Amino acid sequence: MNSANIKAVEELLSVPQRIVIIPHKNPDGDAIGSTLALWHYLKNRGHEAVIVSPNDYPKFLKWMPGNEHILNFETKNSQALAAMQEATLIFTLDFNHFGRTGQLEPILEASNARFIMIDHHQAPSNYAEVTYSDVEMSSTCEMVYNFIEFLGDTSTITPEMANCIYTGIMTDTGSFKFSSTTSRTHQVVANLIDKGAKNTEIHNSIYDTNSPSRLHLLGCALKNMVILEEYRTAYITLSQEELDTYNYKKGDTEGFVNYGLTLEGIRFAVIFIENKEEGIIKISFRSEGDFSVNQFARKHFNGGGHDNAAGGRSDVSIEETAKYFVSLLEDYKENLNA
Template sequence: MFNYENQINPFTSLFRGRAMNRAPTIFLGLMGFVVSSRPMNKETTQIVEKLLASPQKIVIVGHKNPDGDAVGSCLGLSFFLKSLGHNATVIMPNDFPDFLKWMPRCEEIGIYEKEVQKSTEIVNASDIIFTLDFNSLDRVGDFEGVLKAASAKFVMIDHHQQPADYAVATYSDVKMSSTSEMVYHFMDALGEADKLSKEIAINLYTGIMTDTGSFRFSSSSPTTHRVAAKLIEAGAESAIINQKVYDTNSPERMKLLGVALNNLVILPEMHTAYITMTQKELDDHNFKKGDTEGFVNYALSVKGVVFAAIFIENKQESIVKISLRSKGDFSVNDFARNHYSGGGHINAAGGKSSQDLNNTINEFISILPRYKNELTDAL
């Protein structure tokens, strides 16, 4: 068991709705978003234990365009729930990147986009649905309608800001490095840390490593490193995992990175840098899902830059996909919510634009002067 007497309890939870059958003891902001949370306590632990008291049919869902944290947390949780005697199935809205397709049991992940009928039947037959690494059902794309129609009880585990109110049990902590770290704390809070297997450890470590930029981001707390150490002790070989994720680039991806860096634009007065990627540039380099992962961080690494963005044209969906990163106190979560129907974390967020690429860039540049003081203060 993790020693909570000597550490801050990282398990910050919000349990509300049908399971409690009374008014929730939380504060709700505008539009139903939760803006505060409370620590794990005996009552909330008992709620989760009651949900899992007997064998259940459980579906675990990650967000659309799943990244390492979504895949790692979902697979890690599935191994844990199976060890408790439950029937657990992981379903993703669409496929995940090739550089993650070595993870333990990843071949068992269902892809809704490829198996609509089968995925729908599994969801309809489920007792509990865990949603991991997202906090609003619109983050699963076309899978949203299936989830909304389900009769199962929902449990949310997530570390993004402003969770929506759809689950009977919500474990939400924006200070956490990753949802994968939260899954470890979830196990520990239930008194089941001894169920940590090598397979769970590998999946959770991969999720933590990828979501923290190999522990470079400020979200990597002392507790994060202690959890990582426990995962390594349980069999997660950090050097091998790092190699499998970061050292298996295709020649096409490396050439695409060259194009991205050639497209880098720096706006010194705004302490901002951005990268553009056209659909043609992607097609010319045999783009695969995940190939642009991390490109935005190169823009953020420029000296004097505190705000970075990458704008990726997606002709198939008629949108421009946007990833935002920042340093210091400049909130890209607020920026994404205010301008791009998105959100995320203070220093990492995403969104989209329905305008074409050129108009999206022009609008972005026109918005920046409003934030000049904040960007300067973030230096």
């Protein structure tokens, strides 16, 4: 954030505000961690603050301090809608286009509130009065830590806030292995531990609470994996029937796409997941090195994200989607084998 943005935020927060904090649809650890950390911070500064999530999120994220106060727009619609309509200030975290909020999009577009965006994805929209956007950042949670630091308030970070921020950084960096993890990231994490973040407990809460059905679904996914050595690519398909067979719950496929990259020589990993309810194939892309899955997803699958992690969608069958995907790889062979 530049000095003008910092001054603008200080002025906005110098008087009591009715604040709503919004994560993206299907929020992940970074989205929930950042919104909860900011919620604690703003409440402690004396503001009215509410988090409105566009929909539900995985059970393994619901242990975080303050989780019980999040309003799920789908199940607490009237409360969430009232909070959004009464808001004087809206923070949007971990996304940069209203379209990423699903059914909240028209409500946000019609809002008379002032907006602050904190996000690390590419190509931000210009809806916010204050935009803190940095694609080099490991996570929105690291940016929330910076945001608090810019305001001179790191001394006010509580153990609850530290746990939430640590969670988002850990999950969005693949437990600190992605290239977006910098020395600054580790410095922030060290400070969070000093402020009370329980790193071992957080890791266990996120990664070591599997159900038998999730592990069986993982086995199915790995059995379905197709390896295309000539393109240094691996992809997984999961049909709705397979999801139903293994009693799929929201969040159960989190991280499955990364298994492709654990194979020696593979640079590009993809998972195609059928969603009958929405009538789409949801796609996650991961890569290593300089192969940009953000550009690939934007060009071919109505998606986007980061250079090494992105999402997309397809409106045709899972078989047609996979076939189309494979047909594209010849044009990228040289890049993938560089």
